[in-house]
């Protein structure tokens with residue numbers, strides 16, 4: 411745990427890449443482990459959350475090795491080759507790890523306990539417990555929070571109308587559905603990221619997916635597949651905002667995921683007047699990637715809500731920072747889910763923006779930000795939440811004076827090397 415001091419910058423410049431997409435990395439490890447045969451993964455994220463998924467899978471008996479050059483090889487166990495863990499699986503800080511793996515262990519003929527850190531143990535798990543129990547699993551928990559004790563067994567298919575747009579919930583059910591007889595379907599109020607569906611197809615499983623939801627036909631087997639993970643657009647978003655806000659900036663971020671279900675940050679920033687260009691996309695294993703180039707621009711306010719929210723769910727902290735520099739009033743609504751992330755992100759964003767002098771008001775499901783206002787350096791509480799720490803590091807670049815990010819090193823959860831990269835591209 412260390413605090414990090416951020417000084418103002420004049421501009422950001424350069425061509426660089428960001429670590430592999432975290433969501434795709436979790437899925438690459440899990441689907442490779444469930445497949446028959448050996449899969450190789452290039453570009454796997456080195457984030458702490460992804461290491462949690464790897465460790466859980468290793469505890470379930472999966473052999474995973476890192477080869478020269480960083481390629482990761484996974485010796486697939488097949489869907490039923492996992493062995494019962496001796497102790498609890500530790501998902502650390504990672505919601506994707508606990509929710510996706512719960513869908514897999516719910517179908518195993520043994521009991522698994524899965525837990526995580528203090529933050530993860532506060533997050534809601536009813537959203538996966540209910541559908542998995544409807545499929546036939548038995549799950550014990552205290553008030554629907556981790557640790558979860560999952561008594562696995564034979565599952566049946568379901569048609570599930572989720573009341574929240576959550577890729578973690580959808581993916582948990584789809585993974586469990588691979589073990590059930592018949593079609594398992596999930597519908598959602600608006601589309602969430604579809605990486606699981608795309609990667610299932612790469613592993614030879616027919617997944618049906620559209621704007622309204624996704625389905626798999628069980629039982630299905632997965633065939634090993636080599637996966638190349640594109641750069642993480644959520645990690646890139648901090649630099650998209652920095653380059654937009656700082657004068658004379660020009661950056662190119664190479665080979666970033668441009669999956670349409672993740673492109674909300676591009677759409678939102680473009681609607682605010684940002685100058686972002688994408689190179690022609692190349693699709694590998696179902697996932698498109700492209701270079702993103704950004705130049706400084708004068709931003710104006712936008713309305714962010716409705717079906718846009720799941721597409722910017724992880725980018726709202728840094729979009730809020732951008733909104734403080736935009737002309738007019740930006741209203742963010744329908745974002746109540748942000749209270750249920752690694753921290754209550756609505757409160758975290760608003761308190762920290764207020765500490766820096768922004769004109770911001772927190773609402774029940776979002777916030778109202780009027781700009782432009784000049785920000786001043788302040789002591790920032792990260793709440794041990796990686797995306798809050800990184801968003802306020804960007805705020806620190808455009809502020810006057812110094813900004814201290816308390817436990818800024820929590821950025822390792824999704825983006826090891828974030829501050830080093832920032833130091834490389836900043837000019838003072």
Ligand code: S3P
Nearest residue numbers: 433506575576577578579723724
């Ligand atoms: C993720 C889905 C999102 C996102 C999280 C990663 C995933 O969560 O916030 O960082 O990998 O499926 P929800 O789907 O629960 O909103």
